[in-house]
Amino acid sequence: MSNLLAAETSPYLLQHADNPVDWHPWGAEALALAKSQDKPILLSIGYSACHWCHVMAHESFEDAATAAVMNAHFVNIKVDREERPDIDQIYQAAQAMMTQRSGGWPLTMFLTPDQVPFYGGTYFPPTPRYNLPGFADLLLRVAEAYRERKADILSQSQPLVEALGRRRVSPQQSQMPNQAVIQAGVEHLAHAFDQKHGGFGSAPKFPNEPDWTLLLRVAAQGDETARHMARLTLDHIADGGIYDHLGGGFCRYSVDERWEIPHFEKMLYDNGQLLCLYSDGWLLTHAPRWRDVVEETINWLLREMAAPEGGFYSSLDADSEGKEGKFYAWSRKEVHSLLTAQEYAFAASYYGLNSPPNFEHAWHLHVVSDLATAAGKAGIPVEDVPALLAGIRAKLFAARAARIRPGLDDKLLTSWNALAIKGLARSGRVFEQPAWVAAAQRAADFIRDKLWVDGRLLATCKAGKAHLNAYLDDHAFLLDALLELLQAEYRQQDLLFAIDLAEALLARFEDEAAGGFFFTSHDHEQLIQRPKSPHDNAIPSGNGVAAFALQRLGHMLGEVRYLRAAERTLHTFGGDLNANPAACPTLLCALQEWLAPPTVIILRGERAAMAEWQRTLSSRALPHCMVMALPAGLISGFPALDKLVDESVNAYVCRGVECLPAIKNLDALIASI
Numbered sequence: 001m002s003n004l005l006a007a008e009t010s011p012y013l014l015q016h017a018d019n020p021v022d023w024h025p026w027g028a029e030a031l032a033l034a035k036s037q038d039k040p041i042l043l044s045i046g047y048s049a050c051h052w053c054h055v056m057a058h059e060s061f062e063d064a065a066t067a068a069v070m071n072a073h074f075v076n077i078k079v080d081r082e083e084r085p086d087i088d089q090i091y092q093a094a095q096a097m098m099t100q101r102s103g104g105w106p107l108t109m110f111l112t113p114d115q116v117p118f119y120g121g122t123y124f125p126p127t128p129r130y131n132l133p134g135f136a137d138l139l140l141r142v143a144e145a146y147r148e149r150k151a152d153i154l155s156q157s158q159p160l161v162e163a164l165g166r167r168r169v170s171p172q173q174s175q176m177p178n179q180a181v182i183q184a185g186v187e188h189l190a191h192a193f194d195q196k197h198g199g200f201g202s203a204p205k206f207p208n209e210p211d212w213t214l215l216l217r218v219a220a221q222g223d224e225t226a227r228h229m230a231r232l233t234l235d236h237i238a239d240g241g242i243y244d245h246l247g248g249g250f251c252r253y254s255v256d257e258r259w260e261i262p263h264f265e266k267m268l269y270d271n272g273q274l275l276c277l278y279s280d281g282w283l284l285t286h287a288p289r290w291r292d293v294v295e296e297t298i299n300w301l302l303r304e305m306a307a308p309e310g311g312f313y314s315s316l317d318a319d320s321e322g323k324e325g326k327f328y329a330w331s332r333k334e335v336h337s338l339l340t341a342q343e344y345a346f347a348a349s350y351y352g353l354n355s356p357p358n359f360e361h362a363w364h365l366h367v368v369s370d371l372a373t374a375a376g377k378a379g380i381p382v383e384d385v386p387a388l389l390a391g392i393r394a395k396l397f398a399a400r401a402a403r404i405r406p407g408l409d410d411k412l413l414t415s416w417n418a419l420a421i422k423g424l425a426r427s428g429r430v431f432e433q434p435a436w437v438a439a440a441q442r443a444a445d446f447i448r449d450k451l452w453v454d455g456r457l458l459a460t461c462k463a464g465k466a467h468l469n470a471y472l473d474d475h476a477f478l479l480d481a482l483l484e485l486l487q488a489e490y491r492q493q494d495l496l497f498a499i500d501l502a503e504a505l506l507a508r509f510e511d512e513a514a515g516g517f518f519f520t521s522h523d524h525e526q527l528i529q530r531p532k533s534p535h536d537n538a539i540p541s542g543n544g545v546a547a548f549a550l551q552r553l554g555h556m557l558g559e560v561r562y563l564r565a566a567e568r569t570l571h572t573f574g575g576d577l578n579a580n581p582a583a584c585p586t587l588l589c590a591l592q593e594w595l596a597p598p599t600v601i602i603l604r605g606e607r608a609a610m611a612e613w614q615r616t617l618s619s620r621a622l623p624h625c626m627v628m629a630l631p632a633g634l635i636s637g638f639p640a641l642d643k644l645v646d647e648s649v650n651a652y653v654c655r656g657v658e659c660l661p662a663i664k665n666l667d668a669l670i671a672s673i
Contacts (some may be wrong), residue, residue: 009462010080011409012048016057020067023078026087034075034113040146041111042074042139045081045088048409049265049315051324052123053106058322059126060135066126069136073143074110081105082314082413083460083468086520090164090529095120097163110142115528116157118146164529176570177577179595182588185581186218190225192582197258198233204263206253207237209273210536210544214585216280217592220621227284234281237274238293239367241358244328245351246365246397247304248296250274252538260366261359264325264406265318268305268416269539271297275423279430283621294427298436301420306439307412310446311461312420317407327406329362330396338399343392345378350389411462414451414470417443418477419539422484429488429618437488444485447478448497457504472519472542475505480549483556483626490628492636502553502562505546510565515572517546534573534584543569544586551593552626555656556600558640570594596624597656599673602641603629605649613649613666625673 004024006017016023024030034041044061046053060066070076081088092103094117109120119142124135133141146153189211192200199205212230219227237243240259242251250270251262275294282290305312320327332353336344348354352368369377371385380388421440428436450466451458457470457478482498485491508521511532519531519542534543547566554562570577570591577584577591601617603610610629617627630636632645643652644662651663653672663669 005078009411009460009465009467010048010083011407011411011462012046012053012080012082013078015048016061016078019057019061020064020071021061021076022067022071023076026077026079026084030075030077031113031115034111037075038113039073039075040118040142041113041115042070042076043079043087043091043107043109043111044077045079045084045091045107045109046105047080047082047315048407049267049317050105051263051265051318052104054319054322056106056108056123056135060124063126066136066139069139069143073139075113081107082409082416083411085471085473086524086527086531089519089531089533090527091117091120093164093529093531094160095122097160110146112146112154112157116154116161118153118157161528175574176567176594177574177581177591181577181581182218182591182595185577185585185588186215186223186226188582189215189585190229193229194257195232198229198236199257199259201257203257204253204255205257205259206538207242207250207270207274209270209277209538210540210585211582212277213273213280213540214588216277216284217589217623219284220280220623230281231285231287234278234290235287238278238289241364241366243293244300245367246393246400248293248298248300249304250297261364262325263318264328266316267538268312268314268413269419271301272416272419272421272423273539275420276426279423279427280621280623283430283619291431294431298424298427298439301424302439304408307410307446309450310442311412311417311450312443314409314411314413314416316405317409320404320406325359325364327400327403329359329364331362334399335363335396338395339392342378342380343388343395346374346380346385346388347392347396349377350374411460412446413460414447414457414474415459415477415539417447418474418481422477422481425481425484425488429484432615432618434489437485440481440485440488441491441494444478444482444494444497448493452497452500455500455504457501469521469524471521472505472509472517472546473539475501475509476517476542476546476549477540479505479553480545483549483552487627490630490634492634495636495638498553499557502550502559505550506561506565509546511572515568517543517569534576534587536584536586540586541584543573544584544590547587547590548593551590552598555597555654556626556628556640557638566590567594593624599625600654601625601627601669601673602643602652602654603627603649604643604645604652605629605632607631609649613651613669616666616670620670622673 002017003022005013008025079087091109095103104122106123108124109117111117124132124138127134200208215226215230219230236259242254242259242262249266252265252267252270253263255261278290278294307313318324349369351365353363357363372382375382375385421443424436424440450461457474458466459468459470459474479498479501482494485494509517511518516532534541547569550562551566573587581588603613614629636642648664651669653660
């Protein structure tokens with residue numbers, strides 16, 4: 001028998017469609033049922049690639065006795081945090097306030113029929129362990145408390161509701177942040193830096209991509225400390241087990257401080273951002289390994305994550321055959337059987353097979369020595385190593401491909417696709433790979449054709465069904481991605497779509513009274529909180545990206561409304577930036593470009609003649625520049641772009657309100673920027 005999740009599009013919800021639990025999707029019907037029956041809501045939030053979500057499902061939600069308790073005492077609502085980040089944000093914040101601990105997934109919250117949380121946690125085991133109560137016993141205690149002490153629960157929950165409301169930003173009376181705030185943020189990150197393994201803090205260790213976006217911009221301006229931190233971190237991540245050395249792509253985080261053993265799920269949002277980081281890092285260092293990492297990751301994206309219609313799927317599961325990481329782990333015996341003696345000798349030294357098992361009595365591959373050392377131990381000439389390593393990887397990859405694969409979450413999220421589009425466009429431009437740019441364009445076209453409906457953006461699509469009102473992140477990330485795509489190859493439809501998104505941001509998300517942008521649109525479903533946050537997490541802050549992208553589009557087109565909206569956002573969050581700048585690196589990037597407007601370079605001329613100029617500019621670390629090449633004969637309809645075209649290439653350079661005369665010499669252009 002199936003429950004009410006069987007008609008949903010979320011792969012995570014569909015995983016629970018055959019549970020004996022009477023699950024409901026979040027919606028008016030379930031909320032009305034809780035009120036009419038005066039039952040508390042059991043809200044369970046997770047996502048399809050989440051290992052502990054699977055564990056709790058197998059232990060509790062598939063158990064008939066536990067399900068009977070849930071069905072008798074609660075209205076049970078299951079939410080995919082990737083489709084409904086608005087709901088997840090609210091109840092993660094509530095859980096943190098109630099328990100004074102950070103949240104995570106699965107998130108298990110008990111709500112009144114009015115959606116007010118009164119108890120919660122994350123994973124609960126079926127019987128008491130890990131200093132946690134057994135889930136079935138907890139259900140009975142919560143149900144009894146609601147039945148016997150409902151008035152006390154409602155009274156005690158009111159301060160939490162008020163505290164959630166106060167998390168909404170009020171107008172700031174502080175001055176606009178200045179350069180010292182950016183420097184303070186960089187210094188705070190440097191203080192938290194792990195000088196041995198890279199990254200920040202200890203285990204578990206996340207890539208923290210927004211932090212490195214800021215630090216690479218600072219490094220490009222000559223900050224050697226930031227350059228060192230980026231070089232050490234990106235090297236360790238690329239060598240660690242968080243990177244898939246056979247198939248390409250990155251896992252979500254490392255369970256240790258060494259980047260050795262990952263939590264094995266692969267998320268589209270991480271990989272899109274890391275493409276930008278390794279491309280930008282390569283411009284600073286020209287480290288050959290980083291170019292390989294970009295190419296291998298894009299090969300994985302195109303091979304395993306690309307949907308036929310043009311977008312990219314969301315994630316690969318951490319588990320296969322019910323075990324986390326089983327798809328990726330090796331026994332020595334299996335590796336030995338696949339390789340020649342010479343290949344095995346090299347692989348054992350290079351990938352750590354000579355060391356004790358590092359993952360549940362097996363080996364997860366990570367680089368433990370440099371190529372020359374491994375070659376020496378295996379008695380192989382260094383010049384033979386590239387071909388030998390390629391052969392080893394090909395054999396192991398082919399053998400791994402025959403295993404039972406991790407599950408694929410095949411929904412297409414607008415915001416995560418936008419991060420992938422930006423990463424592909426940036427990498428394609430830096431490494432002169434038109435096929436990567438074309439893949440980014442196909443994904444952008446898919447979103448415009450399938451998820452932009454009657455002038456409104458939708459958040460998710462699966463099996464041809466697009467739905468759910470899009471969020472701030474969807475609009476801001478996509479605007480930012482289109483600006484990157486315009487620099488890789490100018491297309492008029494991308495500019496027009498970018499303008500539509502900018503207008504939607506102002507009309508549907510901006511807090512006109514206080515500045516900044518709400519996470520949900522003005523006509524969104526009313527929840528108990530309407531978040532408006534400046535902080536970055538695993539993905540950038542929607543407010544930070546909106547301010548950054550609106551500024552860039554405003555400078556590019558000379559549109560003052562976009563510039564003023566970005567300025568209001570920075571002013572609104574000035575108190576947050578002054579108090580804790582390291583928590584808001586994306587807003588610090590926007591602040592950089594408010595203090596020193598980006599250099600906008602418009603190239604006009606024949607396409608072939610402009611190619612050398614584009615290659616030269618794309619090969620340099622110029623994070624403060626935007627470069628667009630408009631071929632002769634194209635009329636954009638925007639005076640700031642429709643510059644004079646003659647028989648040569650003309651470069652038009654503007655910084656803020658200052659524009660230079662047309663530059664006709666490439667060396668002179670380089671000197672000017």
